[in-house]
Amino acid sequence: xxxxxxxxxxxxxxVPHLVAVDTDDAVGQVAEKVAVHSVGRRLxxxxxxxxxxxxxxxxxxNDATLGEVIAQTGLKPLQWVVVDYxx
Amino acid sequence: MALLNRDDWYDIARxxxxxxxxxxxxxxxxxxxxxxxxxPAAAWDDWDETYRVSxxxxxxxxxxxxxxxxxxxEALKRANLFSKLDPGHIAxxxxxxxxxxxxxxxxxxxxxxxxxxxxxxxxxxxxxFGMLDEIxxxxxxxxxxxxxxxxxxxxxxxxxxxxxxEWGVLAVKNFFDDWMLNANCVEAAMxxxxxxxxxxxxxxxxxxxxxxxxxxxxxxxxxxxxxxTDEARHAQLGFPTLEVMMKHDPKxxxxxxxxxxxxSFRLFQTLTGTSMDYYTPVKQRKMSFKEFMLExxxxxxxxxxxxYGLAKPWYWETFLKCLDHGHxxxxxxxxxxxxxxxxxxxxxxxxxxxxxxxxxxxxWEDSWGVLWDEIxxxxxxxxxxxxxxxxLPALCNITQLPLGSHWDRHHIQPYxxxxxxxxxxxxxxxxxxxxxxxxxxxxGHTNVVxxxxxxxxxxxxxxxxxxxxxxxxxxxxxxxxxxxxAADYAPAAKLAA
Numbered sequence: 213x214x215x216x217x218x219x220x221x222x223x224x225x226x227v228p229h230l231v232a233v234d235t236d237d238a239v240g241q242v243a244e245k246v247a248v249h250s251v252g253r254r255l256x257x258x259x260x261x262x263x264x265x266x267x268x269x270x271x272x273x274n275d276a277t278l279g280e281v282i283a284q285t286g287l288k289p290l291q292w293v294v295v296d297y298x299x
Numbered sequence: 300m301a302l303l304n305r306d307d308w309y310d311i312a313r314x315x316x317x318x319x320x321x322x323x324x325x326x327x328x329x330x331x332x333x334x335x336x337x338x339p340a341a342a343w344d345d346w347d348e349t350y351r352v353s354x355x356x357x358x359x360x361x362x363x364x365x366x367x368x369x370x371x372x373e374a375l376k377r378a379n380l381f382s383k384l385d386p387g388h389i390a391x392x393x394x395x396x397x398x399x400x401x402x403x404x405x406x407x408x409x410x411x412x413x414x415x416x417x418x419x420x421x422x423x424x425x426x427x428f429g430m431l432d433e434i435x436x437x438x439x440x441x442x443x444x445x446x447x448x449x450x451x452x453x454x455x456x457x458x459x460x461x462x463x464x465e466w467g468v469l470a471v472k473n474f475f476d477d478w479m480l481n482a483n484c485v486e487a488a489m490x491x492x493x494x495x496x497x498x499x500x501x502x503x504x505x506x507x508x509x510x511x512x513x514x515x516x517x518x519x520x521x522x523x524x525x526x527x528t529d530e531a532r533h534a535q536l537g538f539p540t541l542e543v544m545m546k547h548d549p550k551x552x553x554x555x556x557x558x559x560x561x562x563s564f565r566l567f568q569t570l571t572g573t574s575m576d577y578y579t580p581v582k583q584r585k586m587s588f589k590e591f592m593l594e595x596x597x598x599x600x601x602x603x604x605x606x607y608g609l610a611k612p613w614y615w616e617t618f619l620k621c622l623d624h625g626h627x628x629x630x631x632x633x634x635x636x637x638x639x640x641x642x643x644x645x646x647x648x649x650x651x652x653x654x655x656x657x658x659x660x661x662x663w664e665d666s667w668g669v670l671w672d673e674i675x676x677x678x679x680x681x682x683x684x685x686x687x688x689x690x691l692p693a694l695c696n697i698t699q700l701p702l703g704s705h706w707d708r709h710h711i712q713p714y715x716x717x718x719x720x721x722x723x724x725x726x727x728x729x730x731x732x733x734x735x736x737x738x739x740x741x742x743g744h745t746n747v748v749x750x751x752x753x754x755x756x757x758x759x760x761x762x763x764x765x766x767x768x769x770x771x772x773x774x775x776x777x778x779x780x781x782x783x784x785a786a787d788y789a790p791a792a793k794l795a796a
Contacts, residue, residue: 230751
């Protein structure tokens with residue numbers, strides 16, 4: 213369990229944000245933490261539509277932990293994590 | 300006794316130099332400060348400027364300028380013009396004062412370096428006038444802002460801004476620390492005199508003075524015009540420097556030009572683009588920022604490059620795209636993070652302003668309008684919390700401006716480099732290139748996000764950030780028109796339309 217800073221971009225917004233996430237967070241939680249800075253602020257919400265998270269070219273499963281994603285992808289502090297609507 | 304004509308003695312006086320005997324030339328003129336590199340000393344004999352001003356002429360003309368500027372200032376102090384100015388114009392004026400005054404102060408140091416270390420006695424001589432110019436500019440900004448303090452304490456930031464950690468000021472300071480204070484004479488003359496002053500601010504001051512006059516701010520217009528006449532002269536020392544460089548080290552000349560052009564353009568776009576296309580009342584706008592850039596700055600740079608044999612920067616296409624979008628990105632960003640500003644930005648998206656933006660920038664609606672729609676809906680619902688940020692934007696490790704802010708939301712993508720085990724992020728492929736050619740120069744620079752993660756901002760939230768930036772409730776940015784423009788989009792207004 214450790215704080216891990218990422219640059220989170222919600223697709224469609226014009227800027228990524230500094231987002232403090234935890235290595236124990238599930239990817240779905242990471243998506244929520246990224247989305248809160250864009251959805252409903254500069255982008256319309258789409259209630260009920262799940263989020264999809266990408267690191268580089270890879271889509272990562274929502275139930276994996278961030279720690280697992282770091283191990284698999286080599287995600288570094290302040291690397292981009294992109295969140296999008298799944299459909 | 301008859302005086303000699305100036306041209307009879309000017310060249311002899313200007314060329315006075317010493318043949319060093321007590322110290323080595325390298326000690327008296329360290330290459331780290333001159334920046335001459337491998338260029339032979341004799342090459343600088345060709346360094347020549349066209350202004351040909353003597354000290355006597357200089358003092359006489361400057362005295363007249365000072366008398367003129369202060370006569371207008373004193374007369375206008377009694378006219379109470381400020382109370383009649385548009386809030387959008389006031390924002391432009393405060394932004395200018397806060398981000399410019401201390402750059403003038405820094406330029407005194409740069410010109411002093413020319414006086415002492417420039418590789419040609421002619422250049423050292425011209426540096427004296429440049430130094431005296433910059434002292435005058437910094438003092439003018441301060442006294443004019445001081446006059447306005449009684450109306451609005453935001454003008455205190457003319458002096459204060461560069462002594463704070465306000466994020467925009469840090470971005471400006473980073474560039475000028477790098478290319479004005481810490482640069483050698485050759486780099487500074489090319490980056491500052493040639494690119495920033497001759498290419499951008501000299502023309503900007505003319506345009507800003509005209510806009511200020513149109514807005515009824517005769518005082519500000521008078522100040523800018525007085526300063527611009529000096530800029531036009533001392534900016535000239537960039538050309539002979541470029542000429543020598545193009546003969547002896549054209550590769551380095553091109554690189555300095557390309558780096559300085561991008562970095563100063565991004566700042567210029569942030570400060571002037573937002574003022575021209577959003578803060579200036581729409582009825583007083585003569586041209587868009589893009590039109591202004593294409594007509595004055597781009598045309599000017601293209602001519603300079605052609606005349607001196609420089610190639611267009613390799614990123615020219617990216618630069619032109621950036622002209623369409625970058626200042627819109629910086630505007631929505633600065634407005635959204637408005638509590639971090641020391642001026643009150645105009646959103647500039649009323650129905651009338653939006654029509655103007657769409658006319659000037661045909662892609663504006665799809666790139667930027669949709670983002671404003673969500674903000675407007677929140678304003679009209681009274682959900683103001685959603686119109687404020689809860690974290691920092693991701694920032695570039697070169698320009699210190701937000702990532703993605705050089706283009707639009709459809710083209711945003713990461714540009715990164717790894718250096719000594721650390722990941723660095725950039726706003727564009729151009730900023731990445733700048734870092735990659737000299738990583739050691741930039742790797743230690745910390746932007747606001749870096750400083751946040753280093754624990755320099757406490758508590759680690761917006762409140763702590765504002766405290767760290769020196770933003771107090773009296774000056775904290777808010778919408779210039781108290782959100783009245785959003786009424787154009789309220790359901791009742793839509794029905795009426």
